[in-house]
Amino acid sequence: MPTEKSKPVVAFYGLTCCAGCQLEVLNLEEELLEILGHINLVQFRMGSSAKHPGPYDVCFVEGSVTNEAELAHLKELREKSKVLVALGACATTGGVNALRNGRNIEELKQSVYGDASHVRTLPQIQPLKEYVKVDYELQGCPIAGDEFIEFxxxxxxxxxxxxxNYAVCVECRLKENICLMKEGELCLGPITRAGCGARCPSVGFPCEGCWGPVPQANVESEINMFSQKGASFDVVVRKFRMFNASMEDFMKQLKKRLDIEWL
Amino acid sequence: MTYPVSLRHEKNAYQYNKARLVRITPQTPDTNLYTFEYVDPGIQKQFTFTPGQFILLSIFGYGEAPFGICSSPNKTDSFDLCIRSVGKLTNVLQNLNPDSVVGFRGPFGHGWPMDEVKGKNIVIIGGGIGLVPLRPAILDVIENRDNYGKLQIMYGARCPEELLFKDELYLWGNRRDIEYVATVDRDDEHCWAGNIGVVTVLFDRINISPKDTYALVCGPPIMYKFVLRELEKIGLPDDRVFLSLERRMKCGVGHCSHCLVGSKFVCQDGPVFSYAEVKAQRGAV
Amino acid sequence: MGLLPEKVLNEWVIIMAPRSTTSPLILKKGDITPFIKKLTHILTVYGPVAKKTQFVFDEISEGSQLRLDYDTTILPPKKYFIPPQEEMVRFSLSPQLNITSPLEESEEATLWNGKRFVIVGIHSCDLAAIKFHDKILTQVYPDPYRTHRRERGIIIGLNCLTPCEESFCKSTMTLSSTEGADLMLTELHDSYYVDVLTETGQLVIDYTKSLFSSASKEQSKSVEQLLTSREDTFPDLIPEFEKLPERLQVGYEGEMWARLGNRCFGCGACTLVCPTCFCFDVKDRVELDLNQGSRVRNWDSCQLVDFALVAGGHNFRPTIPSRVRFRIYHKFWIEPEQIQVIGCVGCGRCTRTCPADIDMIELLTDIQEGGT
Known part of the structure; x- marks a missing residue:
C-alpha cells in the first residue's frame, strides 16, 4: 500500500456546469474506496468541504469557461497541476454551454436575466484546451464511470x-443494437467518438454526440444521410449543435451545406 | 474437408517466456540498447534467430510490441534490442530498472537471406533506426568474415547525435575489409565532418558493382523509394534487393491482420522481403 | 449434468473423419422444445432469438425462444468462436510477474472453464464463414483460442428456403453449404428434416433419440425438390462472382474509392458484423488493485483510423478511401491469393448495417462492370 505521502495528490474542480461528471465519480460506489487507497483526494466537493491550495499531481476540471474569473481560475489550476484533465462534455467540447455561440449575446442575456447589465460573459464557449494545455480529456455528458476508472x-x-478513436457504431454493433440510422432516425453515432458504451442507442435513443467528434468524422456524409431521411435544416442544425456547437469542423461543414450566417 | 481436430497444432504462438532486463545502454537522447536474458537458462541456451527476425516484447500491464533483434546471432548468453522511445510501451521500458522481468514471444518472421548471401558481396543500407535489424547481419559478416564477399555499409541519420552504435561505426570505418560511409541530413551543431544529405547522396561516395551483390535495406518508409531507384540504376536485380518492412503488428503470427501488405503478412512472410516479392504487393513501398 | 457419459463428451475432440452416418431423420416441430431442453442438460445452447424487429444469436433456455424462422442475425455466430472480447492471459505483477493462460490444460484454466456448447440454426452462409475461418486462421500457426472453442462447439445447420434481403449467397455459392455442420435441418411442413453429417451429429441424435423418427423416401424426395428449387427462387445478383479477384486487378487507383470514401463513415460496422472478418487488437487491462490484470483481444476493424498506425505516427492507410479500398481488396483479392477462397459469403450483413447505406451488391457490380 502506498503511504499517504507517496500517493498522488488529486483535486476536482468545477467551472460552469451541472456537476454531473463529479457526481458520476461519486457514483462509483463499489470502486471508490479502492480508488481512495491509491490517491490522496484533497479537493472533491461531492464528498468533502475540505479545501486544498495545491499544488496537485492530477487536477480534474469539469465545466466550461464562461467568464474572465473562471478563465483566471483555470489558468491558476493549470499552473498548480502536473496533469490537468478536462472532465466531461462542457470541458472537452463546450457541451450545451456552447449553444449560445454565434447568437447575439446581449439579446440572450436580456431574455434570460432581464436587466443583465451585471452579467459578465466571454463571447464564445470553447473547450478548455483552447485556453490552457490540457493533458487528457474524458468526454461525455456525463463522463462514463468505467472510462474514468480505466483512465x-x-x-x-x-x-x-x-x-x-472510433465511432459509437462500434459499440452499438458489439451490443447488437438495431441501427437507428437504418430505422430512419437521426443518429450522430457514426461521427461521434465512442466511450459511452452506446448509452443512448442501447435504449432506443439516437446519439446526440456528447462524446464529441470522432477523428476524421465524415460530417458531409452525415448531413447527406440526415437530409435523405427528410430532416429539415433546422433539425439538422439543432442536432449538430446540441453538444458540438464549438466544434469548428462540424460548424464549417454545416455552414458550407446549409448557408446559415451565424453558425 | 478439414475437421476441427486438424486445427490442433503443437505450436502455441501465444506462449510467453520471461526474461530479465540486464542493462540499458543509452545510444542517443531517445534511443537505448536493452540487453535481456531469459530467466530460464535452458531457454536462453536454445535461443537462436536469423538476423532480421523480430521478437515481441511484453511489459504486462502496458502491452506488447515487435522489435527487430539487434545483437549478433552468435551471441548466446543474452540478446539486445535497440529501441527508440516513441510510444506508450517504449516510454515505460526506458524507465524499467535492471532485473525487471518482461515477457517475450518469438522470434518470428523471415530475416535477411543469410544463407543465400554466403560468399556474395553485400551492400547494407540503413536509415535512422533502420540500422537496428541490419546490425545482426553486419555482426555476423564481421564475425565470419571469410564466409562473405565484399561488405559495404551506407548509413544515414537525421543528425550526428542520432547515429546509433557510435563506437562500432568508428571501428567499421577503420576496418580495411569493410567499406563504410555515413551521412546526416543536417548538422546544426557543426560537429560533423562527413557527408550531409539523405542516404542516397552516399551512392556517389561508394562504388557498387552489381555482380554477385545483394543489397539489404532498412529505413523509414520514405527512404525506400529513393534507394530502390538508385539500386535499379546500378543494375541490381530485384531479387537481390531485400527490404525490411515496418507495419503495425499485434499478434506476430498472421492472425490479427494489422500488418497485411498486399497478400503478405509482414509478421510471417516478412519482415524481410525481396524487392521482387514486394513489387507485386500494392502499397508495400 | 452429465446425462451423456463424460467419456463420450471427451471423444468429440478426437472424432476423425466426418461422414453421413445414418439415413435422414424427422424431428417434429413440436419436439423442438423437448429437444432443446434435453440439450441444455449437458450443453450451453445458442440459437437465433428475436430482438425487437431483428434477430440475434443468444443463449436459449427454452425451445420457445428459438426462432428458426429468422432471416439473418445482427452479429454472425462467429462471436462464439472468436468472442468480441477475449482474455488471452491473466497476470499479476507483484511480488513477481505471474502469467496464466486459459489454454493451459488444467481443469479450471481450460479457457477459463468454458463449457461445451451447441449452436442451433446456423444458415449456410454462416457455415461457409466458419469453414473460411478454419482455413484462414490456420495458415502457419493455428489460432489456439479459436481452435479451443471450435473443438467444443457442435453446429446444427439450417437450410435457407427463402432469400433474405441484401443477401447474394447464390452468387457466392454459399447457398447450399453444409460443410462444418454436424446436423443439417431443412424445414418440411410441420417438421424438420435432419441430415446427420458427422459422428458428433450422430452423438447428438443418440442422446435425444426418442424424439427422432426415420424420414420416408417421399420426405427425402420433397426435401431434395425444395433444395433444388432454390436454383430458381434465389437470384444470382452478382454473376461471375468468382471473377472478382481478376477484375480487381484494374482500378486500384480508380476514382470509385474516393467516391465511396465520401459516403463511408469509417465506422467499421460492416466489418464487425461480417462473418468472415477476424482482425483483432490486443490491449492490457490492469485492475484497480494495480496488480492483477489481463491481456485482452478485441475485435478490430481495418476501417478504423488507428488500424495501420505505427509507433512514431506513420499511418499506412491514413484516409477513409484508402481503408475502404483495403477492405475490398482484402476480401476479394488478398484472401483468394492466400487461401484460394473469396472472403465473402454473401450474407448481406454489411449492407444491412451500413449507416451510410453503402450497398455491397452495387459496389461489387460496379467492379464487375469495370467501374473505376
Whole structure:
C-alpha cells in the first residue's frame, strides 16, 4: 500500500456546469474506496468541504469557461497541476454551454436575466484546451464511470491512457443494437467518438454526440444521410449543435451545406 | 474437408517466456540498447534467430510490441534490442530498472537471406533506426568474415547525435575489409565532418558493382523509394534487393491482420522481403 | 449434468473423419422444445432469438425462444468462436510477474472453464464463414483460442428456403453449404428434416433419440425438390462472382474509392458484423488493485483510423478511401491469393448495417462492370 505521502495528490474542480461528471465519480460506489487507497483526494466537493491550495499531481476540471474569473481560475489550476484533465462534455467540447455561440449575446442575456447589465460573459464557449494545455480529456455528458476508472488506472500505473478513436457504431454493433440510422432516425453515432458504451442507442435513443467528434468524422456524409431521411435544416442544425456547437469542423461543414450566417 | 481436430497444432504462438532486463545502454537522447536474458537458462541456451527476425516484447500491464533483434546471432548468453522511445510501451521500458522481468514471444518472421548471401558481396543500407535489424547481419559478416564477399555499409541519420552504435561505426570505418560511409541530413551543431544529405547522396561516395551483390535495406518508409531507384540504376536485380518492412503488428503470427501488405503478412512472410516479392504487393513501398 | 457419459463428451475432440452416418431423420416441430431442453442438460445452447424487429444469436433456455424462422442475425455466430472480447492471459505483477493462460490444460484454466456448447440454426452462409475461418486462421500457426472453442462447439445447420434481403449467397455459392455442420435441418411442413453429417451429429441424435423418427423416401424426395428449387427462387445478383479477384486487378487507383470514401463513415460496422472478418487488437487491462490484470483481444476493424498506425505516427492507410479500398481488396483479392477462397459469403450483413447505406451488391457490380 502506498503511504499517504507517496500517493498522488488529486483535486476536482468545477467551472460552469451541472456537476454531473463529479457526481458520476461519486457514483462509483463499489470502486471508490479502492480508488481512495491509491490517491490522496484533497479537493472533491461531492464528498468533502475540505479545501486544498495545491499544488496537485492530477487536477480534474469539469465545466466550461464562461467568464474572465473562471478563465483566471483555470489558468491558476493549470499552473498548480502536473496533469490537468478536462472532465466531461462542457470541458472537452463546450457541451450545451456552447449553444449560445454565434447568437447575439446581449439579446440572450436580456431574455434570460432581464436587466443583465451585471452579467459578465466571454463571447464564445470553447473547450478548455483552447485556453490552457490540457493533458487528457474524458468526454461525455456525463463522463462514463468505467472510462474514468480505466483512465485513473493507467495514470496510476504510469501507463498512457488509451484513446478510443472510433465511432459509437462500434459499440452499438458489439451490443447488437438495431441501427437507428437504418430505422430512419437521426443518429450522430457514426461521427461521434465512442466511450459511452452506446448509452443512448442501447435504449432506443439516437446519439446526440456528447462524446464529441470522432477523428476524421465524415460530417458531409452525415448531413447527406440526415437530409435523405427528410430532416429539415433546422433539425439538422439543432442536432449538430446540441453538444458540438464549438466544434469548428462540424460548424464549417454545416455552414458550407446549409448557408446559415451565424453558425 | 478439414475437421476441427486438424486445427490442433503443437505450436502455441501465444506462449510467453520471461526474461530479465540486464542493462540499458543509452545510444542517443531517445534511443537505448536493452540487453535481456531469459530467466530460464535452458531457454536462453536454445535461443537462436536469423538476423532480421523480430521478437515481441511484453511489459504486462502496458502491452506488447515487435522489435527487430539487434545483437549478433552468435551471441548466446543474452540478446539486445535497440529501441527508440516513441510510444506508450517504449516510454515505460526506458524507465524499467535492471532485473525487471518482461515477457517475450518469438522470434518470428523471415530475416535477411543469410544463407543465400554466403560468399556474395553485400551492400547494407540503413536509415535512422533502420540500422537496428541490419546490425545482426553486419555482426555476423564481421564475425565470419571469410564466409562473405565484399561488405559495404551506407548509413544515414537525421543528425550526428542520432547515429546509433557510435563506437562500432568508428571501428567499421577503420576496418580495411569493410567499406563504410555515413551521412546526416543536417548538422546544426557543426560537429560533423562527413557527408550531409539523405542516404542516397552516399551512392556517389561508394562504388557498387552489381555482380554477385545483394543489397539489404532498412529505413523509414520514405527512404525506400529513393534507394530502390538508385539500386535499379546500378543494375541490381530485384531479387537481390531485400527490404525490411515496418507495419503495425499485434499478434506476430498472421492472425490479427494489422500488418497485411498486399497478400503478405509482414509478421510471417516478412519482415524481410525481396524487392521482387514486394513489387507485386500494392502499397508495400 | 452429465446425462451423456463424460467419456463420450471427451471423444468429440478426437472424432476423425466426418461422414453421413445414418439415413435422414424427422424431428417434429413440436419436439423442438423437448429437444432443446434435453440439450441444455449437458450443453450451453445458442440459437437465433428475436430482438425487437431483428434477430440475434443468444443463449436459449427454452425451445420457445428459438426462432428458426429468422432471416439473418445482427452479429454472425462467429462471436462464439472468436468472442468480441477475449482474455488471452491473466497476470499479476507483484511480488513477481505471474502469467496464466486459459489454454493451459488444467481443469479450471481450460479457457477459463468454458463449457461445451451447441449452436442451433446456423444458415449456410454462416457455415461457409466458419469453414473460411478454419482455413484462414490456420495458415502457419493455428489460432489456439479459436481452435479451443471450435473443438467444443457442435453446429446444427439450417437450410435457407427463402432469400433474405441484401443477401447474394447464390452468387457466392454459399447457398447450399453444409460443410462444418454436424446436423443439417431443412424445414418440411410441420417438421424438420435432419441430415446427420458427422459422428458428433450422430452423438447428438443418440442422446435425444426418442424424439427422432426415420424420414420416408417421399420426405427425402420433397426435401431434395425444395433444395433444388432454390436454383430458381434465389437470384444470382452478382454473376461471375468468382471473377472478382481478376477484375480487381484494374482500378486500384480508380476514382470509385474516393467516391465511396465520401459516403463511408469509417465506422467499421460492416466489418464487425461480417462473418468472415477476424482482425483483432490486443490491449492490457490492469485492475484497480494495480496488480492483477489481463491481456485482452478485441475485435478490430481495418476501417478504423488507428488500424495501420505505427509507433512514431506513420499511418499506412491514413484516409477513409484508402481503408475502404483495403477492405475490398482484402476480401476479394488478398484472401483468394492466400487461401484460394473469396472472403465473402454473401450474407448481406454489411449492407444491412451500413449507416451510410453503402450497398455491397452495387459496389461489387460496379467492379464487375469495370467501374473505376
Amino acid at each position: 485513473l488506472t493507467a495514470l496510476l500505473t504510469g501507463g498512457e491512457p488509451s484513446e478510443k
